[in-house]
Amino acid sequence: MEEIVRVSNLxxxxxxxxxxxxxxxxxxxxxGERVVILGPNGSGKSTLLFHLLGxxxxxxxxxxxxxxxxxxxxxxxxxxxxxxxxxxxxQIIAPTVWDDISFSPRNYGYKKEDVKRLVEDVIEKLxxxxxxxxxxxxxxxxxKTKVGLAGALVTKPELLILDEPFEGxxxxxRMDLIGLLNRxxxxxxxxLIISTHDIDTVPLIxxxxxxxxxxxxxxxxxxxxxxxxxxxxxSKCHIAPPVLGALFFELRKYGINLDVSLTxxxxxxxxxxxxxxxxxxxxxxx
Amino acid sequence: MSHxxxxxGVLPIWLVVIGWIATAVILYLCIxxxxxxxxxxxxxxxxxxxxxxxxxxxxxxxxIAYHINMSVIxxxxxxxxxxxxxxxxxxxxxxxxxxxxFTVVGLNTLVVGTEAVIGFYLFHALLGLLSSSKTSAGLSxxxxxxxxxIISTSLMIGIVYVSQVNPQKILHVDKExxxxxxxxxxxxxxxxxxxxxxxxxxxxxxxxxxxxxxxxGWILEAVITGFVIRYVSRVRPDLILSEVT
Amino acid sequence: xxxxxxxxxxNSGKSLLHRASPLYKIIxxxxxxxxxxxxxxxxxxxxxxxxxxSLVILTRLPFLKIISIAAYPAIxxxxxxxxxxxxxxxxxxxxxxxxxxxALAMVILIxxxxxxxxxxxxxxFLPRVILEGLYLTxxxxxxxxxxxxxxxxALRIRGGLSPKRYIKNISNxxxxxxxxxxxxxxxxERLYGVMQVRGYSGKIAEEEGKRKLGQEDIFPIAFxxxxxxxxxxxxLEDDFKLYGIYLLNLSIVFVCCSAYYVYxxxxxxxxxxxx
Ligand SMILES: Nc1ncnc2c1ncn2[C@@H]1O[C@H](COP(=O)(O)OP(=O)(O)O)[C@@H](O)[C@H]1O
Ligand SMILES: [Mg+2]
Numbered sequence: 001m002e003e004i005v006r007v008s009n010l011x012x013x014x015x016x017x018x019x020x021x022x023x024x025x026x027x028x029x030x031x032g033e034r035v036v037i038l039g040p041n042g043s044g045k046s047t048l049l050f051h052l053l054g055x056x057x058x059x060x061x062x063x064x065x066x067x068x069x070x071x072x073x074x075x076x077x078x079x080x081x082x083x084x085x086x087x088x089x090x091q092i093i094a095p096t097v098w099d100d101i102s103f104s105p106r107n108y109g110y111k112k113e114d115v116k117r118l119v120e121d122v123i124e125k126l127x128x129x130x131x132x133x134x135x136x137x138x139x140x141x142x143x144k145t146k147v148g149l150a151g152a153l154v155t156k157p158e159l160l161i162l163d164e165p166f167e168g169x170x171x172x173x174r175m176d177l178i179g180l181l182n183r184x185x186x187x188x189x190x191x192l193i194i195s196t197h198d199i200d201t202v203p204l205i206x207x208x209x210x211x212x213x214x215x216x217x218x219x220x221x222x223x224x225x226x227x228x229x230x231x232x233x234x235s236k237c238h239i240a241p242p243v244l245g246a247l248f249f250e251l252r253k254y255g256i257n258l259d260v261s262l263t264x265x266x267x268x269x270x271x272x273x274x275x276x277x278x279x280x281x282x283x284x285x286x
Numbered sequence: 287m288s289h290x291x292x293x294x295g296v297l298p299i300w301l302v303v304i305g306w307i308a309t310a311v312i313l314y315l316c317i318x319x320x321x322x323x324x325x326x327x328x329x330x331x332x333x334x335x336x337x338x339x340x341x342x343x344x345x346x347x348x349x350i351a352y353h354i355n356m357s358v359i360x361x362x363x364x365x366x367x368x369x370x371x372x373x374x375x376x377x378x379x380x381x382x383x384x385x386x387x388f389t390v391v392g393l394n395t396l397v398v399g400t401e402a403v404i405g406f407y408l409f410h411a412l413l414g415l416l417s418s419s420k421t422s423a424g425l426s427x428x429x430x431x432x433x434x435x436i437i438s439t440s441l442m443i444g445i446v447y448v449s450q451v452n453p454q455k456i457l458h459v460d461k462e463x464x465x466x467x468x469x470x471x472x473x474x475x476x477x478x479x480x481x482x483x484x485x486x487x488x489x490x491x492x493x494x495x496x497x498x499x500x501x502x503g504w505i506l507e508a509v510i511t512g513f514v515i516r517y518v519s520r521v522r523p524d525l526i527l528s529e530v531t
Numbered sequence: 532x533x534x535x536x537x538x539x540x541x542n543s544g545k546s547l548l549h550r551a552s553p554l555y556k557i558i559x560x561x562x563x564x565x566x567x568x569x570x571x572x573x574x575x576x577x578x579x580x581x582x583x584x585s586l587v588i589l590t591r592l593p594f595l596k597i598i599s600i601a602a603y604p605a606i607x608x609x610x611x612x613x614x615x616x617x618x619x620x621x622x623x624x625x626x627x628x629x630x631x632x633x634a635l636a637m638v639i640l641i642x643x644x645x646x647x648x649x650x651x652x653x654x655x656f657l658p659r660v661i662l663e664g665l666y667l668t669x670x671x672x673x674x675x676x677x678x679x680x681x682x683x684x685a686l687r688i689r690g691g692l693s694p695k696r697y698i699k700n701i702s703n704x705x706x707x708x709x710x711x712x713x714x715x716x717x718x719x720e721r722l723y724g725v726m727q728v729r730g731y732s733g734k735i736a737e738e739e740g741k742r743k744l745g746q747e748d749i750f751p752i753a754f755x756x757x758x759x760x761x762x763x764x765x766x767l768e769d770d771f772k773l774y775g776i777y778l779l780n781l782s783i784v785f786v787c788c789s790a791y792y793v794y795x796x797x798x799x800x801x802x803x804x805x806x
Contacts, residue, residue, distance in 0.1 A: 053688050055684060055687065074687075075693065075694065078688070078690055083688050083689070085684075085685075089714070090684070090685055091684075091685045091688070091689065092685070093682070093685055093686065093689065093691065093703075093706075093707060093710060094706070095517050095520040095521045095706075095709070095710075096520065103689055103690070103691065104689050104690045107689070107690040107691055107699065107703070108690050123687040133518075135521045137521070137713065137714065137717070151689065196567075203620075262725070276670065278648070299568070309559065313658075313661075317658050317660055317661075320660065325660060326723075326727075328721070329660075329663050329664060329667055329723060330667055330671075330716060330719035330720040330722070330723045331716055331719070331720075332660075332664040332667065332668070333664065333666075333667025333668045333671040333719045333723075334667075334671045334674070334675065334712060334715040334716045334718075334719045335712070336664065336667075336668035336671070337668050337671035337672045337674070337675045338675060338708065338711065338712060338715070340672060341672070341675060341676075341679070344603075345736055359712075363712070365625070371660060371661060371664060371665065374662060375664045375668055376668070378665070379665065379668060379669070381637065382637055382641050382649070383534075383537075383634075383637065383638070383641070384764070385603065385634070387633055388564055388633060388637065389564070389568055448655075467667065497612070509701075509705065510705045510708065513702060513705040513706050513708070513709060514705065514706075514708045514709040514712060515709075516706075516709070517706050517708075517709025517710060517712075517713070518709050518712060518713065518741065521709070522713055522716075523715050524567065525716075
């Protein structure tokens with residue numbers, strides 16, 4: 001798979017003197033890959049994403065998005081990238097939902113018919129056609145997120161960047177959103193970069209997880225399973241392992257060594273198999 | 287452009303005092319007018335509208351030494367009485383930033399407040415004429431802004447004219463008697479004879495400068511006001527069309 | 532717009548001037564402003580400016596930053612000065628200097644006095660609508676500045692700002708001002724609501740009790756009175772003006788003394804070139 005993002009050894013200092021240094025591993029994203037950046041609050045996830053969006057200029061290091069330095073040439077690649085900011089309110093611009101979703105294509109100079117078709121498409125896909133004439137600022141949190149996402153997806157980007165998209169959503173909305181993102185990623189081969197501090201959603205959406213410690217150090221990279229089995233790494237980042245991961249580790253203390261699994265279905269399956277195995281053994285002895 | 291940026295101490299004191307008194311009287315009338323209105327909901331609106339005006343006024347468009355006032359927005363959104371109060375607040379606060387002189391706050395409130403008040407009435411008159419097309423709110427606001435700015439700028443030039451400010455006249459005594467003595471700068475000049483002529487030339491140059499640059503400013507401000515009011519009318523029509531004070 | 536930094540200066544400063552009571556500082560500022568109004572003499576104005584500069588040094592805040600904040604209004608004074616240009620630099624210079632002095636006096640007041648204290652000091656003279664309006668305007672400015680940053684960011688990442696498409700950019704940004712108004716209003720309203728829930732009843736900052744004239748308060752009053760009497764003297768007494776050059780020297784001495792006191796007397800306390 002082609003590499004579309006690479007960030008290496010970036011250094012950034014906020015005007016008030018807060019220093020961030022994204023060192024350790026390189027941050028790499030491939031075409032169609034679903035990447036999660038996992039790190040505690042204040043570790044620098046948003047800062048890293050802002051660099052990808054060309055909003056910040058690093059004082060040192062290398063950043064490459066779709067083959068260009070995004071801090072210099074973001075204009076060249078902006079049509080290939082969609083964004084959902086941490087606080088959706090901050091990216092809603094226009095007075096109605098329709099106007100807002102069509103904002104980017106209109107500004108990129110698409111033809112009227114094309115704009116209409118694209119917006120209809122995305123509205124359909126996200127199931128928000130009933131909101132089209134409403135004022136986005138007076139919608140519920142979940143609806144706002146969907147409007148923001150629609151505005152990001154409307155131009156069919158190859159890379160979708162989402163900053164803590166699950167924050168503040170109730171469990172149903174959250175599962176909805178996860179399903180939606182997975183579908184988008186599958187259907188359009190859209191790469192996802194999702195920052196979060198919420199471990200429980202990670203296994204459901206990530207191909208690759210990057211683990212970020214305070215100050216911006218990237219300390220780990222791997223599949224969710226690989227990351228969640230490295231307890232020391234997790235505690236270095238002040239992240240408690242997911243409940244299921246912890247369960248399997250506890251079981252080891254009782255001498256029950258099972259494959260770690262991070263989704264409820266899989267875990268149930270493994271444990272059930274083990275039971276069957278035990279009971280067979282017992283009846284065999286008896 | 288209608289904002290007077292005459293530094294403290296250039297205008298004659300009688301004019302400054304009249305400006306303050308007139309502003310005080312109008313403020314009193316405005317406050318009386320809103321006395322019976324539930325102000326709880328309006329205060330935050332005054333706050334944000336004034337804040338927007340302050341930001342607009344302190345962002346100077348350098349090449350034409352112009353800054354936008356957005357006072358017509360205040361008039362339309364807050365109504366004439368609260369709009370005038372808001373303009374006073376703005377003038378007071380930017381004077382605290384050292385912007386534009388403290389003594390002229392009274393006169394400035396008169397001029398800019400005129401924009402807000404006239405803008406409000408013109409907007410509603412135009413809205414009545416253009417009735418209910420989709421763009422009417424924005425268009426009316428833009429036209430109202432253009433007209434109010436022309437009126438207020440004329441008022442401003444008028445004020446400068448009645449002030450008979452001829453810096454030459456105010457200052458020449460000092461120049462001759464002191465600076466002339468200490469530094470002996472420049473030849474001794476007889477300006478008494480040319481006084482009347484000088485004054486006329488002075489106000490003319492001033493008016494020309496102001497009007498020339500003003501045209502760009504008026505158009506810009508009219509466009510901005512139009513866009514803003516169009517936005518507000520689509521998202522919160524209640525802010526524009528509900529009963530106002 | 533430097534409101535953020537002004538607010539920071541006013542709240543974080545620890546100098547003599549910061550400690551003086553707001554009311555006396557306001558009175559002193561009024562004295563200085565009156566002096567500027569009545570003075571038409573370039574040398575006296577220059578002296579006043581230098582003395583004010585020595586006050587800036589005494590605030591122990593970044594000197595150049597404050598001078599530049601206060602220099603801003605001069606841009607507009609230049610317009611006026613040009614219109615009265617007459618082969619002669621004295622008059623335009625006087626006009627610009629007047630603007631600079633008045634602005635500096637005001638700026639010194641507000642970088643040493645938090646806004647709410649200024650408001651509550653003048654509260655007995657202002658009706659409640661205006662007072663509350665002033666306070667909410669002040670708070671709304673911070674809300675607005677943050678919203679403006681967010682708006683610009685949103686416009687950039689969503690294609691609202693493109694190189695060379697000026698008309699489109701302007702129309703996007705100005706529609707954005709409408710958005711700022713609406714969102715700012717919602718936030719401002721929430722703020723006001725919270726103030727009321729927390730028992731707000733018309734008083735914002737704690738009112739300074741009738742405290743006695745302290746050491747800190749004498750300084751600004753004395754300063755204001757000194758400048759006022761000098762400029763009155765210069766205005767009324769023709770002979771006084773002959774001493775203008777001494778006045779100028781005196782003010783330079785002021786600057787040197789305060790610079791010595793703040794920057795060299797105890798070098799760890801002063802910060803000169805920062806920002
Ligand atoms: N505008 C800012 N100015 C100064 N410091 C900031 C700013 N934004 C973020 N920071 C600091 O940078 C660090 C990383 O912040 P951020 O990237 O927002 O973290 P995260 O998104 O992982 O929660 C934090 O210590 C935060 O306090
Ligand atoms: Mg963040």
